[in-house]
Amino acid sequence: MSKIIRKTEELKEWRRNLKSDINFIPTMGNLHNGHQKLISTAKSSNCNTNLLSIFVNPLQFESKEDLKSYPKTVDKDIEIAFSNGADVIFIPNIIDIYPKNNKSISYLKASKELSSALCGLTRVGHFDGVCTVVYRLLKLIQPKNLFLGEKDWQQLLIIKNLLEEKKFNINVISVPTQRDSDGVPFSSRNNLLSKNEKEIIKLFSNELSHAKKIFEKDKKIDLKQLTKKLESKNISIEYLEHLHPYSLKKVQTKDNISILAGAIKCGKTRLIDHVFLMKRNPIIAIDGPAGSGKSTITKLIAKELNLLYLDTGAMYRAISWLFKKEKINYAKESELKKILNDISIIFKSNSLCQQDVFINDFCVTEAIRSQEISSIVSKISSIKKVREFLVNEQRKIGKSGGLVAEGRDIGTTVFPDAELKIFLTASIDERAKRRKLELELRGTEEIDFNQLRELISKRDFEDSTREISPLKKAKDAIELLTDGYSINQMVEKIINIYNLNIPKEIQRE
Secondary structure, eight states, rough: OOOEEEHHHHHHHHHHHHSSSSEEEEEOOOHHHHHHHHHHHEEEEEEEEEEEEOOOOOGSSSSSHHHSSSSOOHHHHHHHHTTTTOSEEOOOOOOHHHOOOOOTTOOOOHHHHHHHSGGGEEEEEEEHHHHHHHHHHHHHHSSSSSEEGGGGGGHHEEEEEHHHTTTTOOOEEEEEOOOOOTSOOOGGGGGGGHHHHHHHHHHHHHHHHHHHHHHHSSSSHHHHHHHHHHHHHOOOEEEEEETTTOSBBBOOOTTSEEEEEEEEEEEEEEEEEEEEEEEEOOEEEOOOOOOOHHHHHHHHHHHHHHOOOHHHHHHHHHHHHHHHHHOOOTTTTHHHHHHHHHOOOEEOOOTTTTTTEEETEEEEGGGGGGGHHHHHHHEEEEHHHHHHHHHHHHHTTTTTTEEEESSIIIIIOOOOTTSSSEEEOHHHHHHHHHHHHHHHTTTTTOOOOOHHHHHHHHHHHHHHHHHHOOOOOOTTTEEEEOOOOOOOHHHHHHHHHHHHSSOHHTTTO
């Protein structure tokens, strides 16, 4: 397509005739590798039209001098944008974006909570300017997807908040901070640095990276010591904070993910950088009643996100199978305790890249899905000793995180501190229909639909009324009804929620 638009009237006319959705990449020009990654990511994401804007927004600058010194390289930017996958470039002037005496222009205020920390401490009104120009551009362009870099993390949060507040139906797709070979994040302001100033930002970024390595080992950050170390290297610190990554409030002991963010002055140039810190890798907890699609959906999510799949339901089914095989009288505590001490449950990938379940060296993947096991697993899973044993085993597996687990008490009991909790549900008729189809495909047994419906209803009652870890939605879980949705649609929906809750920089580690 390779089209350049400079006037809002022309943009509106072009937009009216467009037959596809738009991927929008807003920039202030002076494009670098970080921008190139945004454009190429948009290009590879879908078949939408990729529109990049170049507009140096005066409302974001604290002084006329700072605005005047901002690097402007439009001809080079056009070449870079088109060569990396942009279809259309919008290059308006100030009068196009902010027409004089135009009462339709909304001058917005950024979220007070998000803009009062970090850069907002000294750059008063900066994020108001960001919200104003982004809102104006979004109204003009009407994109389906908005691509933003995680380098400007605080700005990313504020824009997400703006979209939610203004009820924009726009997907925000973030791209991890792109860094040069020396560890310094790409920035349009890097071109303003002298050789000595480039060394200063390099020292700062490397110290943040080193602090992250220490945190991975000790699970703590000493801000005073780090500040003292940076100042000893003649680094002028504007701020250095350890915060919750989404609220931007002081980090709490219970927080698994946090952000160490700072701003420094290199001569007259102000630069920012950050690292995300984790005590363990992220966990997704998916709960819900039998037949809601948990197992299939969870497996696909694990594969898509390259996470470990923890099938807790299979663990309870495996124990039920063993109890039946060994004719264990689980009403006797002594007999129960003895067998639990000798149980080993492991998961192995088979030749089809699927997961097999082994209990005491028996492969029970197929056997535990029989209706016979389904009819007793709820009763056995309600036994206190059994639940205590398996919850302990599940927590051992999840100690380092990096997994997606499904069951009936994952978000409430097993991993109450999971980063994302989903409660999947479906109507009884829908679940009975799915279960009947599953059994027919296996060709192992026949069962009447109404009988299945009754069994599922009974299972729901037993699971939700049991004394130990009953089936219930965690307070902070997101409930999703799967009726009318395909498996792939639900997988996509949950992955989108995950992407909104977990920084991309963390996901790739």
